[in-house]
Amino acid sequence: MSDKATLKYQDKEIELDAITGTEEETGLDITQLRAKTGLITLDPGYANTGSCTSDITFIDGEKGILRYRGYAIEELAEKSTFMETAYLVLYGELPTTEQLALFEKQISDESYLHYGMKGHFEGFPDKAPPMAVLSAMLNVLSCYNTDLLTTATEGPKFTVPAAKIISKVRAIAAWAYRTSQGKPFMPPRPDLSYSGNFLHLMFSQTFDMYEPHPDVERALDLFLILHADHEQNCSTSTVRMVGSSHASMFSAVSAGVGALWGPLHGGANCEVIKMLTKIHEEGIKPRDFVEKAKDKNSPEKLMGFGHRVYKSFDPRAKILKGQVDAVLKALNISDPLLDIAYELEEMARSEEYFIERNLYPNVDFYSGILLRAIGIPVNMFTVLFAIGRMPGWIANWREMHVQSLRISRPRQIYTGATLRDYTPMEQR
Ligand code: ACO
Numbered sequence: 001m002s003d004k005a006t007l008k009y010q011d012k013e014i015e016l017d018a019i020t021g022t023e024e025e026t027g028l029d030i031t032q033l034r035a036k037t038g039l040i041t042l043d044p045g046y047a048n049t050g051s052c053t054s055d056i057t058f059i060d061g062e063k064g065i066l067r068y069r070g071y072a073i074e075e076l077a078e079k080s081t082f083m084e085t086a087y088l089v090l091y092g093e094l095p096t097t098e099q100l101a102l103f104e105k106q107i108s109d110e111s112y113l114h115y116g117m118k119g120h121f122e123g124f125p126d127k128a129p130p131m132a133v134l135s136a137m138l139n140v141l142s143c144y145n146t147d148l149l150t151t152a153t154e155g156p157k158f159t160v161p162a163a164k165i166i167s168k169v170r171a172i173a174a175w176a177y178r179t180s181q182g183k184p185f186m187p188p189r190p191d192l193s194y195s196g197n198f199l200h201l202m203f204s205q206t207f208d209m210y211e212p213h214p215d216v217e218r219a220l221d222l223f224l225i226l227h228a229d230h231e232q233n234c235s236t237s238t239v240r241m242v243g244s245s246h247a248s249m250f251s252a253v254s255a256g257v258g259a260l261w262g263p264l265h266g267g268a269n270c271e272v273i274k275m276l277t278k279i280h281e282e283g284i285k286p287r288d289f290v291e292k293a294k295d296k297n298s299p300e301k302l303m304g305f306g307h308r309v310y311k312s313f314d315p316r317a318k319i320l321k322g323q324v325d326a327v328l329k330a331l332n333i334s335d336p337l338l339d340i341a342y343e344l345e346e347m348a349r350s351e352e353y354f355i356e357r358n359l360y361p362n363v364d365f366y367s368g369i370l371l372r373a374i375g376i377p378v379n380m381f382t383v384l385f386a387i388g389r390m391p392g393w394i395a396n397w398r399e400m401h402v403q404s405l406r407i408s409r410p411r412q413i414y415t416g417a418t419l420r421d422y423t424p425m426e427q428r
Contacts, residue, residue: 012037023058040411047308050232052240052405056089056395057231061309066316068229069093077319082224083107083194086166086391089229090398104194106159110167111188111197113175114144121179130383131267133176134169135257141168142250149248151401158398161249166390170194173383174201195220198387203375215330216374219323220384223367226316227385229392233308235259235266239393240400244408249397256393257386263303266385268364269371272304273378276337276368286343294353304365305348306357316363324370331373338369 003018005028014036016028027050034040043049058067066073068089076085087095087103095103120140124133141164142149148161175185186204189197196217203210230236238259243252260266279289293302307314328335345361348354371381 007033007037009037009039019053021053023060034411040413042413046237051237051408052232052400052403054231054396054399055092056399057229057392059231059309061307061311064310064313064315064318066230073226073315074319076225077222080225081193082221082228082388085225085228089391089395090162103163106163107167107194108190108197110164111171111190113168113171116144117141117175118185121175124176124179126180126182128176128180129261130173130176130180130380131257131261131386134172134383134386135254135261137172137176138165138169138250138254138257141165141172142248145250149250151243151246151248153398153401162394162398165249165253165394169387169390170198170201173380173387174198176383177202177377177380193217193221195224199374213331215327219327219370219374222319222323223370223384224388226319226363226367227388227392229389229395232396233265234262235389236393236396240396240405241408243397243400244405249394252397253390253393256389260386260389261382266364266382266389268303268362269368269381269385270378272341272364273337273368273372273381275303276340279340280336286340286347290344290347290351294351302344302348302354302359304361304368305354306359307362310360310362311358313360314362317361317365320363320366320370321361324366324373327370327373333373335369335373337372341365341369 003020005016005018007014007016014033016030016033018026019029020026030041041049056069058070059065068076068085069092071088071094076088080088083104084095084100087100117137117140120137121133124136145161145164148157148164150157152158171185171188178185184206186201186206189200192200192212196212199212199217199220200210232240235256239252239256242255243249263271275289278284279286289300290302292298292300293305324338327333328338345365348359348361353359367385368378368381371384372378376384
């Protein structure tokens, strides 16, 4: 079978090489298309465009498969920790005992924020959205690390900023939350796990140290593992886009936070809880809500449903659903929102509208209920997603520089006015 495709347009003909990945995914290489034919391709929303080759994450949306560096998400969720998974995503292999210990120590040593950053936090109004604070403070971090604003992919010039971002993002998130609550910042506790330390930074009081329930700590760790990477989604593509101009790792991940914030992406986990709360508090019948979500004239959508890539199920949602049950049981919590969520899911799974559009619960559908159960305030949900996604963003930023990719610069088909004369003011 030929591994070339032939494209004919008017009197021109070009052969396009087919590039096949290790999982037999194939794409046509169009890099020479414009030079040889004058044509570009048009794909708004990039739904059918491969922007890179990548060794990091594999998704088969039709089969509901997600793997980091070849390892199934189900196995990582069961056997790994967030620190181990972060190492795997960043460096490509599971760490040895020594490598993991060194990595954890590096992350632990970077838990503190420079005291000078206090003033920046105090400058934000109480109601500042935490994602805005997070994005801003990641750029502020670069101001305290001006010797690390490089595109290095090896050695301390890479490992140090990577460790700083992965570690300090917890303190930034917790400090932002505590400032909005008028509470003092807690010093980190390096004796705790990555997730345990974050929970301590969020919830400990000066004379009342928060001791995380082991199930809660594990549930948070699992949440972070499930969010560690997801190939070329909106925020990761943004990180690559910004990084491609050779902007620093700090500014690239700061831009990633901005992209993740939106309700169609990471912001959906907050929107799911807002939707379930509205249904609960206003006594809306789930059936009526589903009808509204199907109605094109209504602005309502079933938040937490649908995905650009997954067309059978989102494996992360499946894992989280099981975890939600376990955590609520362990903490002896009964959440009426969970019953509504089950009801909506049941209805959506059997309705023609959702089936024919392949709309299934995505990772955000159950993650909100899990985060709520472990005491995370709703406006911090997307921040938690960002904390989990840092290893993936940094791994993609690194891979792009290892491959020496060109600056990202899509083209367009111009549809505006053609050349016209300037109209003097009095004639307009
Ligand atoms: N509720 C109701 N209808 C929906 C939903 C939904 N949640 N999602 C998609 N549809 C419908 C669309 O109206 C469209 O219908 P049509 O073909 O009759 O016009 C069809 O399904 C296809 O939807 P698109 O919007 O074209 O799908 P796209 O791939 O562009 O968008 C997205 C995917 C953004 C995730 C969308 O499904 C959505 O808005 N979902 C709700 C928000 C959400 O949960 N986002 C989190 C995604 S996961 C993540 O980012 C971590």
